[in-house]
Amino acid sequence: xxxxxxxxxTDLRFAYGDIVAIDGVSLEIPPGRIGLVGAxxxxxxxxxxILLGVLPAASGRVDVxxxxxxxxxxxxxxxxxxxxxSNCLPPDQTAADFLGYAAELGGLPVRxxxxxxxxxxxxxGLHEERFRYIGEFSTGMRxxxxxxxxxxxxxxxxxxxxxxxxxxPEGREEMLDLVTRLETFGINAVISSHxxxxxxxxxxxxxxxxxxxxxxxSPLTDLSTTDExxxxxxxxxAVVAESARRxxxxxxxxxxVLHLKASNRDAFEIARDALAEADASVRRLGARRTTxxxxxxxxxxxx
Amino acid sequence: xxxxxxxxxxxxxHDGPRLGRAGARRALYKDGLRRVLGLRRKxxxxxxxxxxxxxxxxxxxxxxxxGVIAGEFDPTATLFGHSQYFxxxxxxxxxxxxxxxxxxxxxxxxxxxxAVYASRPLTVGDYVLMRSASLATVVFGFLWLPHVVLxxxxxxxxxxxxxxxxxxxxxxxxxxxxxxxxxxxxxxxFLVAAFxxxxxxxxGVFLGVITISSAATRGLIEAGFDFMGLFAFQHHPGFVKxxxxxxxxxSWIPEDAGFDASVSLLVIVVVALLSGMTVLARQRRAA
Numbered sequence: 001x002x003x004x005x006x007x008x009x010t011d012l013r014f015a016y017g018d019i020v021a022i023d024g025v026s027l028e029i030p031p032g033r034i035g036l037v038g039a040x041x042x043x044x045x046x047x048x049x050i051l052l053g054v055l056p057a058a059s060g061r062v063d064v065x066x067x068x069x070x071x072x073x074x075x076x077x078x079x080x081x082x083x084x085x086s087n088c089l090p091p092d093q094t095a096a097d098f099l100g101y102a103a104e105l106g107g108l109p110v111r112x113x114x115x116x117x118x119x120x121x122x123x124x125g126l127h128e129e130r131f132r133y134i135g136e137f138s139t140g141m142r143x144x145x146x147x148x149x150x151x152x153x154x155x156x157x158x159x160x161x162x163x164x165x166x167x168x169p170e171g172r173e174e175m176l177d178l179v180t181r182l183e184t185f186g187i188n189a190v191i192s193s194h195x196x197x198x199x200x201x202x203x204x205x206x207x208x209x210x211x212x213x214x215x216x217x218s219p220l221t222d223l224s225t226t227d228e229x230x231x232x233x234x235x236x237x238a239v240v241a242e243s244a245r246r247x248x249x250x251x252x253x254x255x256x257v258l259h260l261k262a263s264n265r266d267a268f269e270i271a272r273d274a275l276a277e278a279d280a281s282v283r284r285l286g287a288r289r290t291t292x293x294x295x296x297x298x299x300x301x302x303x
Numbered sequence: 304x305x306x307x308x309x310x311x312x313x314x315x316x317h318d319g320p321r322l323g324r325a326g327a328r329r330a331l332y333k334d335g336l337r338r339v340l341g342l343r344r345k346x347x348x349x350x351x352x353x354x355x356x357x358x359x360x361x362x363x364x365x366x367x368x369x370g371v372i373a374g375e376f377d378p379t380a381t382l383f384g385h386s387q388y389f390x391x392x393x394x395x396x397x398x399x400x401x402x403x404x405x406x407x408x409x410x411x412x413x414x415x416x417x418a419v420y421a422s423r424p425l426t427v428g429d430y431v432l433m434r435s436a437s438l439a440t441v442v443f444g445f446l447w448l449p450h451v452v453l454x455x456x457x458x459x460x461x462x463x464x465x466x467x468x469x470x471x472x473x474x475x476x477x478x479x480x481x482x483x484x485x486x487x488x489x490x491x492x493f494l495v496a497a498f499x500x501x502x503x504x505x506x507g508v509f510l511g512v513i514t515i516s517s518a519a520t521r522g523l524i525e526a527g528f529d530f531m532g533l534f535a536f537q538h539h540p541g542f543v544k545x546x547x548x549x550x551x552x553x554s555w556i557p558e559d560a561g562f563d564a565s566v567s568l569l570v571i572v573v574v575a576l577l578s579g580m581t582v583l584a585r586q587r588r589a590a
Contacts, residue, residue: 054421054590074324074424082422088415092344104330105423107321116317123314133345149419154317159422185314 004066006031006157006188007051012060014046014212021046023212025060029190033183035199035220036192037296038209044192045085047209048159051190052082065156078107081150081158081187085165088146091135095126095145098134099152106153113152120148124178140171147178157188164198176202196292208296215299220292228288229260229267235280243274259288324424328433331425335437338410339403355399356445359392363449367456376457385450385477386550389484392446393541396484397513398506399445400438404492405505407434408582412589413500420590427587431493431579438489446481450474473548480544487540487571488513490578497585513537517556524560532560536574539567 007029014022021043036044049055051064053073062069064076090098099117104110121130124144129137134145143163150158163179164172179202182189193199199206200220208215233240241251241258249262249270260267260274271285322329341348366383370376411417420430454474458466492509499505516536523531535556542555546564557567 052421074426077422078321078323078424080422082418084415084418086415086418088418090410090414090416092348092410094343097343101330101334102419102423105327105420105425107323107326107424108317109320109322109326112317112319119315150422153423186316 003030005029005063006065007034007190008061008063010061012047012050012062013058014050014055015058021212022050022057025209025212025214027207027214027217029207029217030205031188032205033179033188033203034190035203035206035292036190036209037194037196037199037206037292039194042209043212044194044209045161046212048082048161048190048192051159052077052080079156081106081153081155083146083150083158083160083163085161085192087142088149089134089137089142092133094131094133095121095137095148096130098145099130099148102149103152106155108153116152116154120152121145124148125174139166140168140174143167143171143175144178147175151182151185151187155187157190158182160189160191162193163191164193164195172198196296200292206292208299210299216295226288226290227261227267228290229271230284230286230288231258231260231271231275231282232256232284233258233275233278233280234283235278237280239278240274240280243277244270247273249274324429327423327425328429331420331430331433332436335407335434336440338406339437339441351402352399352441355395359395359445360449360452362391363388363452363456367452367459370456370460374460376460384550385453385473386545386548386552388449388453389446389480389541389544390552392449393484393544396442396446397488397510397537400442400485400488400492401506401509402502403438403441404489404509405496405499405502407438408493408496408586409499409502409505417586417590427590428583431583431586435489435493435579438493439485442485442489443478443481446484447478450477450481476548480540480547483543483547483568483571484540486575487536487543490575490582491536493582494578497582497589521556521559524556529560532557532562533566533570535560539571542567543571 005028007027009025009027012022012025013020025043025047036047038044046055050057050062051069053069053076057070065079067075069076093101096114096117099121100114103113103116108116118127118130121127124147126141126144126148129141134142137145143166147160147163150160160179164175167175176198179189179191191199191202204220205218206220207217231240237253237256237258241253244251244258244260247262247270248264249260249267252259260271262270268285275282337343340352341350362383411420451474454470457470491513492505495509495512496502496505499508513536516534517538520531520535538553538556541553542557542564545551545553545555546568555567557570558564
């Protein structure tokens with residue numbers, strides 16, 4: 001598997017006047033589905049725009065797909081797709097016409113562009129609607145058309161800015177399924193979102209941004225790995241917690257759920273022994289999975 | 304309710320040729336033509352451009368038909384000669400340019416479509432250049448086609464080869480004059496459109512500025528401010544057209560203010576360059 005970074009930045013900086021939006025960002029991002037998370041104003045959209053060359057970096061270096069954005073911008077753009085958060089669709093064109101045009105703009109010959117427009121509209125579930133004017137589309141259909149225009153020219157990398165914004169739960173599920181499938185098409189994706197569960201579901205690498213700085217850039221599996229045990233019992237959980245503490249574990253009771261962490265022994269063994277000592281039965285026992293939200297809040301607190 | 308079904312048709316990567324920047328420019332140019340003419344849009348979008356083109360073309364068709372029926376064409380007749388024809392099309396092209404220039408720039412900015420161009424192998428310069436090329440093609444066709452019809456009609460009635468040999472110059476003169484009209488109006492149309500949020504507003508402001516400048520400058524010249532003749536934007540192309548075609552169809556404001564036609568041409572070029580640079584800067588900010 002090719003692990004050459006699809007995006008590499010070195011000490012990247014950008015400011016809107018006095019407001020620093022990107023502050024010394026250095027990243028090496030591997031191929032795959034990359035989540036870009038952060039609160040509103042963290043610098044996610046600014047970073048995406050710098051990757052496209054829409055905003056020029058004040059300092060630092062940016063390489064996308066092996067090309068310098070500063071000196072080989074058009075090479076980068078010919079292999080990158082962008083789904084912006086805001087609207088980007090002309091209401092007075094049919095989806096098929098606009099997608100064909102978007103493919104031609106990406107450098108595809110006319111015949112291939114028309115064919116791909118039809119194929120991609122089918123892929124995003126708009127084949128039946130392809131001859132309708134985009135102005136007549138619902139929010140969900142527009143989001144899917146936006147994704148379609150971003151991939152219609154078969155880019156190697158697609159930048160998705162808040163792809164599920166404004167979607168109802170069903171539309172969101174469909175959009176996340178589509179995003180998840182991008183990798184099987186050979187398309188790498190950077191997905192910017194402040195909805196952490198969307199990133200958890202779709203990505204295999206996560207970059208956390210806060211105040212224009214990178215809090216963390218690592219595989220999502222690293223973030224999920226934990227040596228804590230999560231325990232629910234039939235019986236008095238406070239007694240179980242007390243037993244666990246006596247055995248040297250850190251026991252945190254959150255509602256009816258007990259989180260156990262131990263440095264001297266395996267937390268599962270402590271759980272077993274504490275249950276036996278307290279004469280309680282297991283309702284649920286398992287490794288605690290850290291959510292992206294836990295990590296993000298923890299990293300933010302450390303900063 | 305589900306709005307659509309995701310069909311799994313598989314994904315076929317594009318392994319054919321990629322035309323890169325040249326292909327993107329061509330696509331942009333063709334889209335500009337379609338947009339100006341309302342092609343692949345709803346029927347009402349075609350009404351204005353095709354009505355204006357019909358009005359511009361009909362007199363030439365009428366005079367050709369009249370000449371064919373009468374069996375002769377008086378080449379010296381000035382009632383509706385090539386130079387006079389610009390009086391009609393020169394006024395119509397103002398409205399046409401107002402509508403077309405705003406249609407080319409405003410929707411892309413307002414609808415956010417500039418973001419799509421930002422992810423394609425195009426620069427802002429390419430965008431402005433190709434939009435200008437689309438407008439130039441349509442405006443040039445709008446202005447020149449009636450002359451070609453008139454010319455061919457006269458040639459048909461008066462003996463093709465001899466007429467063409469004797470009058471071929473009129474074709475390049477009218478072509479050159481058409482280019483001058485485009486250069487005089489289109490950059491100003493783009494300038495207004497680059498700062499407007501609505502196509503109708505841009506068209507209205509452009510038409511207002513052009514027509515008011517004529518009335519205002521004439522009044523100021525009569526009051527002794529001759530230099531204001533330089534700001535009679537509507538009259539410069541007509542004055543230069545008369546210079547090119549060696550005719551005198553009007554009392555042009557720059558002429559009344561004592562300026563030479565070459566000065567009018569210079570004003571057209573300077574205004575076009577300044578407008579072009581401003582539009583480029585504005586589009587860079589909007590991208």
